Amino acid sequence: MLSVAGMNKKERQAALLQLLEKEPFVTDEDLAKQFDVSIQTIRLDRLALGIPELRERIKAVAETKQSELRSLEGTEVIGELIELTLNEIAISIFDIEPVHVFSKTRIVRGHHLFAQANSLAVAVIDADVVLTRTAKLRFVRPARLGERLVCKAVVTSNKSDRAQVEVTTRVGEDVIFSGEFVVVKLGIDSVIGGMEP
Amino acid sequence: MLSVAGMNKKERQAALLQLLEKEPFVTDEDLAKQFDVSIQTIRLDRLALGIPELRERIKAVAETKQSELRSLEGTEVIGELIELTLNEIAISIFDIEPVHVFSKTRIVRGHHLFAQANSLAVAVIDADVVLTRTAKLRFVRPARLGERLVCKAVVTSNKSDRAQVEVTTRVGEDVIFSGEFVVVKLGIDSVIGGMEP
Numbered sequence: 001m002l003s004v005a006g007m008n009k010k011e012r013q014a015a016l017l018q019l020l021e022k023e024p025f026v027t028d029e030d031l032a033k034q035f036d037v038s039i040q041t042i043r044l045d046r047l048a049l050g051i052p053e054l055r056e057r058i059k060a061v062a063e064t065k066q067s068e069l070r071s072l073e074g075t076e077v078i079g080e081l082i083e084l085t086l087n088e089i090a091i092s093i094f095d096i097e098p099v100h101v102f103s104k105t106r107i108v109r110g111h112h113l114f115a116q117a118n119s120l121a122v123a124v125i126d127a128d129v130v131l132t133r134t135a136k137l138r139f140v141r142p143a144r145l146g147e148r149l150v151c152k153a154v155v156t157s158n159k160s161d162r163a164q165v166e167v168t169t170r171v172g173e174d175v176i177f178s179g180e181f182v183v184v185k186l187g188i189d190s191v192i193g194g195m196e197p
Numbered sequence: 198m199l200s201v202a203g204m205n206k207k208e209r210q211a212a213l214l215q216l217l218e219k220e221p222f223v224t225d226e227d228l229a230k231q232f233d234v235s236i237q238t239i240r241l242d243r244l245a246l247g248i249p250e251l252r253e254r255i256k257a258v259a260e261t262k263q264s265e266l267r268s269l270e271g272t273e274v275i276g277e278l279i280e281l282t283l284n285e286i287a288i289s290i291f292d293i294e295p296v297h298v299f300s301k302t303r304i305v306r307g308h309h310l311f312a313q314a315n316s317l318a319v320a321v322i323d324a325d326v327v328l329t330r331t332a333k334l335r336f337v338r339p340a341r342l343g344e345r346l347v348c349k350a351v352v353t354s355n356k357s358d359r360a361q362v363e364v365t366t367r368v369g370e371d372v373i374f375s376g377e378f379v380v381v382k383l384g385i386d387s388v389i390g391g392m393e394p
Contacts, residue, residue, distance in 0.1 A: 073300055078308070103270055104385070110315050110329045111275070115308035122307075131339060132307045137332040188301070 004035050012037070013045050024057050025082065025093070058082060058093055071130040072123045078115040079151065086126035087155050087163075092116060094149040107142040113149070113169060113177045120153040121165040127185035133162070137179045147171045161185055201232050209234070210242050221254050222279065222290070255279060255290055268327040269320045275312040276348065283323040284352050284360075289313060291346040304339040310346070310366060310374045317350040318362040324382035330359070334376045344368045358382055 007015065012035055019034070020026065028046075032039045046053070052060070058080050065081040066074030074081075079094030094116045096108050114137065122130045143149060150170050157164040162184045169177040204212065209232055216231070217223065225243075229236045243250070249257070255277050262278040263271030271278075276291030291313045293305050311334065319327045340346060347367050354361040359381045366374040 076299065076306075102273065105326055107328065109273075109312075110319075111308055111312035114311045114315070115306075118307050118311070129302055131304070132334075132336050134336070135332075135334040137329075137334070139329050139331070142328060 007035070009045075013049055016042070016045050017049055017051070020051060020057075024061060025054065027054055069123055070126050071128065072119065076119060077123050078112070078119045079149070081120075081123065084124070086124065087158055088124070089155070090120050090124040090153045092120050092151050094151065096143060096145055096147050096149065098145060101145045105142075106145045108144065108147075108149075110139060113139065113143065114179075116149060116151045117153070117167040117169060117177065117179045118181065120151055121167055121179070121181040121183055124153045124155055124165060125158075125163055125183060125185065128188045129186040130183050131186065132181055133184050134182045135179055137177070139177055141174065141176050143169075143171055143176050149176070151177075204232070206242075210246055213239070213242050214246055214248070217248060217254075221258060222251065224251055266320055267323050268325065269316065273316060274320050275309070275316045276346070278317075278320065281321070283321065284355055285321070286352070287317050287321040287350045289317050289348050291348065293340060293342055293344050293346065295342060298342045302339075303342045305341065305344075305346075307336060310336065310340065311376075313346060313348045314350070314364040314366060314374065314376045315378065317348055318364055318376070318378040318380055321350045321352055321362060322355075322360055322380055322382065325385045326383040327380050328383065329378055330381050331379045332376055334374070336374055338371065338373050340366075340368055340373050346373070348374075 004012070016031065016035065028039050028042045031042045035042065051057070061082045062080035065084045066077070068084050068086065069077070070086065077092060079092035081090065081092050083089065083091035094112070100108050100112045102109060118132055118135065122132065148171065151167060153165050153167045155163055156166050162182060165181045165183060167179045167181060168175055201209070213228065213232065225236050225239045228239045232239065248254070258279050259277035262281045263274070265281050265283065266274070267283065274289060276289035278287065278289050280286065280288035291309070297305050297309045299306060315329055315332070319329065345368065348364060350362050350364045352360055353363050359379060362378045362380060364376045364378060365372055
């Protein structure tokens with residue numbers, strides 16, 4: 001916890017800057033709570049410090065991470081890629097919008113959860129072409145319009161021709177989806193042309 | 198096999214009509230082979246008989262099938278629904294277009310295969326709200342730009358609160374994807390409002 005009692009504006013802004021360098025994806029709401037000030041004060045602080053809003057911070061990070069991808073083009077990752085260490089771990093953020101939910105229930109459609117997880121399981125692997133071979137999925141609880149899905153892929157086994165990736169998607173602290181993926185690695189030559197019927 | 202030798206135009210058109218009533222989704226190419234005439238002749242026969250092209254025939258069937266759905270809105274099924282017997286079997290057709298494939302390999306993205314299968318596993322169930330609980334997927338071989346995916350969902354077990362659905366996707370005779378889905382049935386009231394945080 002921050003010791004915020006009696007901080008003046010200059011001290012608060014310095015602490016804010018330091019905190020956002022370590023944890024760039026904290027919301028204004030959470031910052032306001034942590035510093036025990038209003039959200040409006042946090043917005044003014046950010047403005048004074050030249051720190052863009054959360055949405056823009058996520059996009060900026062995603063753009064730098066995308067350039068490190070090997071198996072996918074940047075735009076092929078579903079969600080915003082905010083963390084990537086090839087063959088180890090990847091994290092993406094996906095905000096649920098009206099187009100992603102069922103009309104009747106406003107619950108997110110299962111294939112969007114799968115798309116975020118599956119593309120991350122492929123993205124985390126360091127190979128030219130990576131294809132999903134098998135997946136075991138568990139939809140733990142429905143996710144809803146307006147929620148933010150944070151998906152984490154961890155490589156748990158990595159051989160020359162295949163890898164196993166465990167993927168977990170959370171809303172806040174709640175796990176809402178998990179999957180075990182086995183992906184295979186192929187050379188680009190074996191895929192373009194070679195497998196045509 | 199049809200006995201087509203020596204058929205005149207009138208006989209061929211009568212046989213064509215009969216065949217398309219039984220198997221409405223045969224392509225002009227296959228019809229030409231079966232009747233041992235040119236594709237152009239088949240097109241002229243269809244024109245004379247007032248039979249629309251395959252794409253239109255699929256759409257027309259899909260529109261009537263959609264009205265029988267219970268758990269999904271018609272537009273929520275991924276692909277064109279061409280067969281539906283609630284709690285028993287459903288079939289959909291999905292044509293792979295450029296937007297569905299990876300730029301590098303022209304292989305269809307896994308989440309489109311999943312979306313077709315998952316939406317069909319939900320659509321086949323006769324309940325107000327159906328959600329996927331678990332799925333075990335197997336991506337057998339990559340599907341490619343221009344291929345037609347025919348997906349079949351068969352209900353293998355059906356209890357009051359959940360059901361098991363086996364889904365198989367083929368291109369021609371080849372199985373390219375299979376999945377075992379467990380779906381749960383919910384009342385609409387328990388979903389709208391009741392599960393909000």
